[in-house]
Amino acid sequence: MWYSRPGEGGTFLTRITPATGEVTSWPSPVQSPDGVAVRGDHAVLTRRAHNQPSTEVTHADLVDGVWTAVHCERVAMPGSVVLRCGQGRDGTLWLRAADVWLRVEAGAPAPE
Secondary structure: OEEEEEEOOEEEEEEEOOOOOOEEEEEOOOOOOOEEEEEOOEEEEEEEOOOOOEEEEEEEEEEOOEEEEEEEEEEEOOOOEEEEEEEEEOOEEEEEEOOEEEEEEOOOOOOO
16 A cells, blocks of 8 residues: 655655555655555656646656656646545556546556
8 A cells, every 4th residue: 555645854655565564655756746656666646736727747666765757747637636636546546627537557658
């Protein structure tokens, strides 16, 4: 299970291994993301622009213990992006705006 959390010194991506309860945290490549999905060493994170019809989508890779942004772009949405527009699981992030869902995969460039 993965989640992002703000803390002292910035935002962190945290992985909890359910079988063991082990907790590991890394600094996030995106400050205050509102959506995150991770698969292996690949992540996709979003950061919305409040009430704007777009969101920032960042693809990141875990390299030598550091999450590094490898691709970032603003993706147009069919309406205003709402708080917590990104819902992620198993490397797939679903973005919601108005009554439309957009699917973005970790490790793949964002759609055009």
